[in-house]
Amino acid sequence: MRYPFVVGRSDFIQGDEAIARAAILAGCRFYAGYPITPASEIFEAMALYMPLVDGVSIQMEDEIASVAAIIGASWAGAKAMTATSGPGFSLMQENIGYAIMTETPIVIVNVQRGGPSTGQPTLAAQGDIMQAIWGTHGDHSLIVLSPSTVQEAFDFTIRAFNLAEKYRTPVILLTDAEIAHMRERVYIPNPEEIETVSRKLPANEEEARLPFGDPHGDGVPPMPIFGRGYRTYVTGLTHDEHGHPKTVEPEVHERLIRRIIDKLERNKADIITYETFGLEDAEVAIVATGIVSRSAMSAVKMLRERGVRAGFLKLNTIWPFDFEMVEKLAERVRKIYVPEMNMGQLYHLVREGANGKAEVELISKIGGEVHTPMEIIERVVG
Amino acid sequence: MYLKSSYEIRDKYLRKDMLPTIFCPGCGIGSVLQFTLRAIDDLGLNQDEIVWVSGIGCSSRVPGFVNFDGLHTTHGRALAFATGIKLTNPDLRIIAFMGDGDAAAIGGNHFIHAIRRNLDVTVILINNFTYGMTGGQVAPTTLKGLKGTTAPYGQFENPFDIAQLAVAAGANYVARWTVFNYLQGINSVKKALQKEGFTLVEFLSPCPIGFGRRNRMKTSPELIRWYQEITVPLAKAKNMKPEELEGKIVIGEFVDRDRPGLVREYQEYIKRAKKMMGWEG
Ligand SMILES: Cc1ncc(C[n+]2csc(CCOP(=O)(O)OP(=O)(O)O)c2C)c(N)n1
Ligand code: SF4
Secondary structure, rough: OOOOOOOEEEEEEEEEHHHHHHHHHHHHEEEEEOOOOOOHHHHHHHHHHHHHHHEEEEEEOOOOHHHHHHHHHHHHHEEEEEEEEEHHHHHHHHHHHHHHOOOEEEEEEEEEEEEEOOOOOOOOOOOOOHHHHHOOOOOOOOEEEOOOOHHHHHHHHHHHHHHHHHHEEEEEEEEHHHHHHEEEEEEEEOOHHHHOOOOOOOOOOOHHHHOOOOOOOOOOOOOOOOOOOOOOOOOOOOOOOOOOOOOOOOHHHHHHHHHHHHHHOHHHHHOOOEEOOOOOOOEEOOOOOOOOHHHHHHHHHHHEEEEEEEEEEEEEEEEOOOHEEEEHHHOOOOOEEEEEOOOHHHHHHHHHHOOOOOEEEEEEEEOOOOOOOHHHHHHHHH | OOOOHHHHHHHHHHHHHHHHOOOOOOOOOHHHHHHHHHHHHHHHOOOEEEEEEEOOOOHHHHHHHHEEEEEEOOOOOHHHHHHHHHHHHOOOOEEEEHHHHHHHHHHHHHHHHHHHHHEEEEEEEEEEEEEEEOOOOOOOOOOOOOEEEOOOOOOOOOOOOOHHHHHHHEEEEEEEEEEOOOOHHHHHHHHHHHHHOOOEEEEEEEOOOHHHHHHHOOHHHHHHHHHHEEEEHHHHHHHOOOHHHHHOOOEEEEEOOOOOOOOHHHHHHHHHHHHOOOOOO
16 A cells, blocks of 8 residues: 555654544545634645545535535445534534434544634634533533644544444544644654554344344444445434334333443443553642643643642543543542633533542633643642 | 336335335325336346435435435435445445425535535435425425415415526436326436436425425325426426416426536546656556
């Protein structure tokens, strides 16, 4: 396989570019999108690369159509992705729900910018955390990953495809304008160095007849690809194991939705990753995600130089959320600070996790600039 | 054309475990489904190479009753989903079953853009002048003065002529019939299924429950008689004055051309890309 970019060495590239290259190395062969700042460069890179690897890159009429197209592509057998920013992400919510309900593996990148509405197109924010987790209607679950560097944007994109395929679910990669446009050194691995996962296919006719069942007991049904003679019917309506609509039977709805949520909940240990620094002896902890993690990390190091026993928890996965882990942390520290570029979204999750065992304080910043380490330090030392 | 019995068609193509259908007595959707299945059967198409897609509405429930791969999607968006399926696997032939509200209101944008791209799909459009599934509200096709639950005093907006819209947007094949134009209907679907690019067969289809009841046509035969009154064959319409055509709906075959479809265009695009990058001669 020939790649339209150099592999097996480092390159100095932007976050958006890193996501596009990672997607191709992860096996993505269908991209549909609609231009929006600060996500357009992902599309532009995909437009350049996709035809060269015999993949599809197509500009749809809007974001609603973009998600729809990648869901269709996924049922036809492709690993598929779209990318957008706030307003486009809002438009996608209806079909994100459809992807959850039909257990369609897809990857959606949301490069956050200031909102609500068209807000601040060129400036970073973390205002879509709740939208990523809870944006679509109904009871549901999906996976949300949050990188803090360009290298992570690359690595997490590959992970996003693998998790989507493994658990037959949409995965949201939540980045921001800062990571999108910042250039950093990124190691672009050789394809052999990358572990890629592909969805489970039905092993036989019997499994294919249960496209929404649980033949393996792991909550993840094998996915019958269109055109292979299985004659699968896929609907966003509540359906039974065969895919037949059953909209007024409470027990069918309950069984379906609980399985969809449970297949991620029971695999939390595999899905959730985080990093810590100095938490062993910490009195105060800082919890952050995405771009703010970098300031938070610097702040913790500087605090420790000043003799403050600070520790850091960096969340790479924001959903599913590890409430138990945060509670254990809260039992050990006096106070948890949550710096984030919004009016308090991660804060809600952390506070719920802390469960009253420690005080949780929000360090909110909006307007488009990332917290400086000093801004965090000042709040911690009072 | 040799006509097989309906039982044969039913047994060969319907999912028995999904029956009965949700359709009301007198609904025209079943007839249109039969035309479509007969067209498939007559052409001898491979059942495993056809994917049915649909949005939301009574018409969109059809893919659930046929024994094919099917994607029942969100309201109005079937063609956007179809774009992904078709470009990923061009060997699949796609039939989109949609309602007039589904295609022309909430899905209007997807509809015109799928046509502009010349997406390789055959759209079977059920035009019943109303929103059947949600209980008889007016649709973008409702003729002026006709009633619906959201225009109880008679529609005050202008209707879309969906077939003409499709012609203008660039479809390769467009025809419109009523459900009692049995042979023309089947022939048009056959033609549509054999062509590259975007093809549309629109059927004026009775919805006695959602639409007829509110417009003094409680039964299917009453609606069909009314269709006979308001429809004008294309050949006849050509010699009629605009005033005479006021309130009438022209039926027939409006366009039949062979512009390259999206799949072929994209395959050419891949070749061009590789050539421009010096990957291939
Ligand atoms: C986003 C969204 N809005 C509204 C609805 C409710 N809804 C379901 S079917 C329908 C209209 C169906 O009318 P049409 O497309 O003409 O099909 P018919 O039922 O007449 O065959 C509407 C508005 C929905 N399901 N989704
Ligand atoms: S409401 Fe109308 S379109 Fe829907 S099934 Fe009944 S008759 Fe058919």
